[in-house]
Amino acid sequence: MEMREIKGWHVFAGFAAAFAIIISVNLVLAVSAIRTFPGLEVKNSYVASQTFDERRAAQDALGWDVAARHQGGVLTLAIRDREGRVIEVDALEATVGRATHVYADVTPDFRMTESGYVAPVELGDGNWNIRMTARAPDGTPFARRVVLIKE
Incomplete structure (x- = not known):
């Protein structure tokens, strides 16, 4: 079995995919939190x-x-x-x-x-x-x- 060489663009693609997943999940959770927030208890x-x-x-x-x-x-x-x-x-x-x-x-x-x-x-x-x-x-x-x- 021949080992393939990991090139720079492979590493970049892996990091980019990982950060894209993390950012996507954070955005989904932030939007959900804002949409379901019941509001303020008092104005000031x-x-x-x-x-x-x-x-x-x-x-x-x-x-x-x-x-x-x-x-x-x-x-x-x-x-x-x-x-x-x-x-x-x-x-x-x-x-x-x-x-x-x-x-x-x-x-x-x-x-x-x-x-x-x-x-x-x-x-x-x-x-x-x-x-x-x-x-x-x-x-x-x-x-x-x-x-x-x-x-």
Whole structure:
């Protein structure tokens, strides 16, 4: 069997092909990341940070805990006080969506029951984020991101 000599253009072609693959994969991943990025949480993080401690202290003073579950096509969002009682808020808004994109986001129409706020929502398996805002009876704004893992 005769050994063929590796010439300069063979080496160049090998390097060019390897870098072309690396650059192509990077471009595909970058485009995919930008296309599925859900967006900014706040318009100006510096301005939002100036009142963060006060807003957190006001929310902590409420002593609320939020839990979510999804069963049989119904999403339940329970807001409880320090004693574990389900509480009713003055206003509640929530968006349910994936952590990685916004095209599956839904805004449930919650109604209050004895077990918490419920809404019919069809969710697939996996990780879901519930981005909620509420207003306490005393006017204190309350915001949470609740992670719901549906199996």
